[in-house]
Structure formats: C-alpha cells, structure tokens
Amino acid sequence: MSDLYAEVILPLPLHDAFTYQVPGHLESDIAEGKRVVVQFGQKKLYSALVTALSSKKPENIDVKKIYEVLDEQPVVLSKNIKLWRWIAKYYCCTLGDVFKAALPGGLKLESKSKVFAVDDGTEAELTEKEQLLLQQIGSENSTVDELQKKLRNDFSYPVLKSLFKKNCIQIEEKINARYKPKTETFVKLHPEIENKKILNNKLNDLQRAKKQQALLLHFCEKINAFKKDVLLSVSKKELLDGTGFTPAILKELVKKKLVIQFQKQVSRIEEETENSQVSINLLNKHQEKALTEIQASFEKKQVTLIHGITASGKTEIYIHLIDEILKSGKQALYLVPEIALTTQIVRRLKNVFGKKVGIYHSKLSSQERVEIWDKVLQFQTKPENGYQVILGARSAIFMPFSKLGLVIVDEEHENSFKQFDPAPRYNARDMAVILGLQNNAKVLLGSATPSFETYYNAVNGKYGLVNLKKRHTNVELPETLVADVKKAYKRRQMHSVLSPELYELMQGAAEKNEQSILFQNRRGYSPFVECFTCGWIPKCKNCDVSLTYHKYKKRLTCHYCGYSQQMPDSCDNCGSNEIKTRGFGTEKIEDELKPLFPNASLARMDLDTARSKTALEKIIQNLESRKTDILIGTQMVTKGLDFEHVSVVGILNADNLLNFPDFRAHERAFQLILQVSGRAGRKNNRGKVVIQTSQPEHPLLNLIISQDYTSVFKAQMEERKLFRYPPFFRLIKIVVKHKNQQTVDRAAIQLKQFLEKNNKLILLGPEYPLVSRIQLWYQKEIWIKFDKSLHLDNTKDFIIDCVSKTKHLPDNSNCVINIDVDPM
C-alpha cells in the first residue's frame, strides 16, 4: 500500500475537499491539477480534481482509493485554483460549485452528463476497447451513470475520455437544444471494394458512364487509392468543389455501391486568419495621452479605470496595451459582455493578433471549449502553439493562464458580468480584479458610463483614473432632446409610437440615406393581452407574470420560463371575442413602422430574431452594409455596436427605465440611455437622440441631456449614503424558494428571526420580488445591509449559519435558500 494521499474537489455542492488514497500503480501518474475518478456516496463515480498531495494519512477516517487518473497533463494550475477558493469564500458557495462553473463541460464527467456518439470512429484509429465502448454508446443519449450500469466491467472512464479526445463522442452536461456538433459529409470507398483489383474492375465497369467513371477516378486520386498512404475518406465539399462534378453524379456512385457517404464531426475553431495581417492603428493624440496615463497609473496601481466617452476609441487603446504585454511574453485576458462578442470585435483582434487570439464564450460547444482551454494551457509549455490572448465572456476568468500580465474588462458597468444562477453568483469584473492581484497582472476597467461602485473606487484613489473625452474623429456627442409623449398623444400628434420630433428626424435621416436605431425594452408583439369586456389577462401557469403575445408565432409566451400557449380566440373568463393587445413590444413596433417608412428596410434585434450567433451576425452585417435603414431592438442594441452611418437614435419609452423599483434604477437608466445614444453620429456628423417620456420634467433627464456623468454620480452618492446602499454599505440578498407558498412565507420569517440576533445587520423584507413565482417556485427575498467596518468573513459565516439553521427546522428541508453577495 502506498502512503500517498490526494486532496480532491468534487463537482458537487460540498464545502470540503476530500482525501483519497493513491494506489501504488497510480503514484507516478498523479499530480495536482489532474482529474481522477473516485467513488463518492453509495455507488456513484465522479471525476474529481486533485488540489494537493500529501503523505500524511488523515486521522480517523476510512479513506477510499482513487480508481483512475484521467489526464496526462494537469488541466488546471494551482494558481487557478487559488481564484476558485477566493470565489467560494467571497460568494458564500462551495468549492464544488466553482469547480462546476470553471471547467468547460467536456472536462467534467459527471454521472448525469449525457454521452452520445458523433462519429463512427472509422478514421480515428481506435483501440479494441474504444471501439467496443463506442458501439455500446451508439447515438442515443445515455448518461454516464446509465452507461456504467449497462456495461458494468466494460465501462471505463479513461476509454470514455480518449473517445472524447478523438472526437468520436460528445459529452454534454445538459442536452442543449441549440447545440449541434458541426458535421460535414465525407465520402469513402464502399467496404465491399476490398482491394485494388476490385477497384480497377469497378472502374472498368463504368465505361459507359463516363462522368461517373471520371468522378470515381478523381475520388481515388483524392484519397491516394493507388498509392501507399491511402486516406480513408475525403469531404464531399473537397471532392466536388470547383470540379464540375455534381452531387447527382456522386449519388449514382453511392447507388452503385462504389462509395458511401457519412457524417463526420469537424473541428469548429476556425483558423481563418493565419498570422496577423493588419498593423495596429496609430493612436490619435488624445488616445496617445490616455495610453501614457494608463501606463503611468499601472506603475502605481493594480487597477485603473478608463472613463472614455462613446466612440473615443477605447478598443484601440486596449489593442496597444495587449500588444505591449504580448511582446513581454505574457498573456492577456480581454473580457466583454457575451452579447458584445460579435464579429466586429473578433475581427478587429484577429486582424491584429492572428493566431494568438482565442475566443471563449458560452455559445461554443463543450468540445470547442475544451480545445480552447487546452491551447491556453499549452502556452505554458509551447508558447508558439498556445493562445496568448483570450477574448471572452465572464467564464473566461477561469481559464488556465500561466503567465497572465493584463486583464481588460470592457463595458465594465454591464450587469451581464454577474452570474445570477446557479452559484457561484460571481461578478466577473470584480473577480478580474482579484485575478489581477493574484497573478500580479494589471487590470484595466473601461466604460463610457462606469458603474458607480467602480467610479467611487477611482475617485477615492483605490483605482487609477484616466479620462478620454474626445471622440476619435472629434465629432461631438449627439444632441439629445426630450419628447413629451403624453402631450403629443393628447394632441393626436403621434405617428404610431413615434413622437413628432422623432418621426421628423427619422424621415430626415431616411432622405439622406442615413440609419436610425430605436430602443424599446420589451420584446414580442405586446407585453400582455386583455379582454376588452371583463379585463381578464392571461397569465403564465408557472410564474406570476402575464404572457407576452408573439404575433409571428400567434402564441402567448412566458419570458421567465418559456411556457407558451396559443393565442385564445375568446376570453377564458367571460367568453367575449374581444381580446386586445396591450403595450408595445419590438415586434409590434416593427409592424407599425412599416407603413410609415414604406421605402425603408426595417430590421429587429432582440432575443427572438438573434437567437443564434449567425442570426445576430446577419443583423449586424446588414446594418454595416446599409441594407438596413431602421433597426428596432432591445438592450442588445446598446452594447458596443460601431456603425458609421447611424445618425438618429430614439428611446421609445424612458418611463419604465426611470421608475424601476431598484436602488440602481437611476444609474442604470443613465447608463443605458447614454450607451444607446452613443451609437449615433460616431464618425461623420453629430447625431441626434430623442428620449420619449411622459415625465419630461424628471430631474434625471436634464442631467442625461447634458451628459453630465459626475453630477449624476454625485447626486446618487448622496442618496446611497443616506439610504445606506453600496458603495457605502455591503449588500447581501437571500432568496428563499419553495413550491408551497406557506412554506416560503414561514421559512423566510424564521430566517429573519435568526438574522435579527445580530443587531448590526439592517434587514429589509422578507418580501416577494417583482415576480413572486417563477417556474412553480414561490420566492421571497431578504436584503441584508451592513457597514463596511463589520468583519466580512465573520458576518458571512453568521449568515450562512442562519441559513443552515433555517433549513434544519421541521418541514424546511425542501426549501432552497440562495445567498447572493453583491446582488445586481
């Protein structure tokens, strides 16, 4: 028996690390950062991660043995795990939760993971064991657990893993409807053609079908059939493209049993760009100055904020900083909100940095994510093959960087950097700062509208602050006017949803062949429908919200759980046929604007039209090439889009932004309006922005018009200090959930009673949130505020303890209680 013990983390919501014994034959294979197979609980096997090795036998416990070591090389570095520990502690979740969030799906074999075959393995040179397992897996989706039960001794984790590596199987945590492995049609010889002699005979048989004979010959050449190193197959595309052979001819060959076609998965990381092709833009003098200031600030401070107005060219500055870091041999991480990961930014980086850049986000398949993960790891040992720059969404903070020198967080104010569900409920912007500290890498936060927390840190000297107040082409920020829609409705001056001011500007733009962007915060046709006779409003069966009408699909849909039903012909309540649509979603606006702008081409950008990455890219392309004249969209249109010919921006309904019940409502409204406005007049002439509202005297609107960031900031700081909100106080939100309403009500009160024992905590609630039931689960929230001078870890421990006590009370065991630190 060996005397080596491994501490491992399991992909389970467990607080502790666990110790296992390393059997003698695995001693030379095991290492920190590798995955191992262990048993936990009754029968279940998991892939766990080794975080430490020691020769000290743990006392008083009966240690189990590690079954297998899965990796030849570590998949995570110990410095990466340091961040995991920090996150688990700070966000009051378990290390297992972080483990699950950190690793790409393909590197986690959980018993619930789904496994299915995507390739027949003909070309993958499989071992006998691999072949056997692949046959058993087939194309149906079994979970790892089910396979294990079915195959018993024939099942092996390492074999499963090598099949994954050889691209023969796909492993998904959940079957994701959107994801399909990318496959291509390949062609190979029919198995009955066993040798060259048969092949020659078959070729002769085709004397009278010249085209088919020629194609078969062409195919044989492609696969080197008459030479030594025969390839097994060739892609249909490669076989036919540019040859004049049609698919119909190929079909004949298939019919005659000369060749067969099959689907094969291909890699998705498209390396279109070989090496960098474009040299870096020269900075203008303002950017040059900002860059120098950032560098000077980095000398003194770990973190610096660049507050640069829209279209000032922050991206160009980032590119210069990254270039410098790469020259010093270090790695850079460039974080952007998921939705901003469009071709626009990807192209700019790839053009400059070529193959050194990897892109990492949640819409990639698990295989692609693993490929990119591996290339970041590779940088440590073979820098020329690995990725030195990662452009990614929030989960990219977990990537296995070995030599991180710079972290950039663009649009740092965006709340999509925060993960809401499941745990860890982390904010990638804040964790980027920790990542920087841990790796001694510099951190640059950038925004035209910094979050007030960040700005507070900057004006107080915790972060450096650099300003960039000029647009790249010196064009002025757009002129903003407020349109009183209440008045216009009364005077019957509205053109559908457009105020006369906005309507005229848009007509003017159309005449000059310029583009307009309209922002409306609601997708679908109408946010709800109502019976004209009795006032009945159809609601979701699972959630406490009204259903949104989608005209194109003729359905009512819940935007919280996805439940959908047909639009009823008559009222469920009184039977009347008069069901009216209420309010305006983007779909309805598009409908109503068509007759107003008969010569314009309209497009819509929201979750419905931009569901896939390609659909989103298409919308952007059409705007870039000026195929689209008017774009109507939700929040999506506010994120970093860069088009030259947009001259008018309309915010159709600012009221719901201004009146949103949240202490950050004004900050958000201000950011959002300034960001959308920033899409106008970016290059040539000054743009125009119209804000439609029924409260034209709202004090915030004046500040928005003058684009006066610091005044809004100061006013808000006064309020936050007075009402004890961040950045002056810490905030933790607790959500209690249960399918039974009484249970939620009771448990929330019990929890509050526990929390009240600490009289330093300010407690709000329990209260139902805006939507009190989602997917059949009722929820109640308690908000905890406390002074920054209070000991953070002790306070959190106290809160965790209260939650645990509440859960252990009779009948509360099925309650879900989530802790959200720094909620957004």
Ligand SMILES: Nc1ncnc2c1ncn2[C@@H]1O[C@H](COP(=O)(O)OP(=O)(O)OP(=O)(O)O)[C@@H](O)[C@H]1O
């Ligand atoms: N030095 C430069 N040389 C050439 N083009 C530049 C330069 N600086 C900026 N630009 C161009 O100006 C436009 C705006 O720049 P960029 O998108 O970087 O602005 P931004 O500050 O990120 O704006 P936003 O906050 O609105 O996203 C881009 O098309 C960019 O290519």
Ligand SMILES: [Zn+2]
């Ligand atoms: Zn619902």
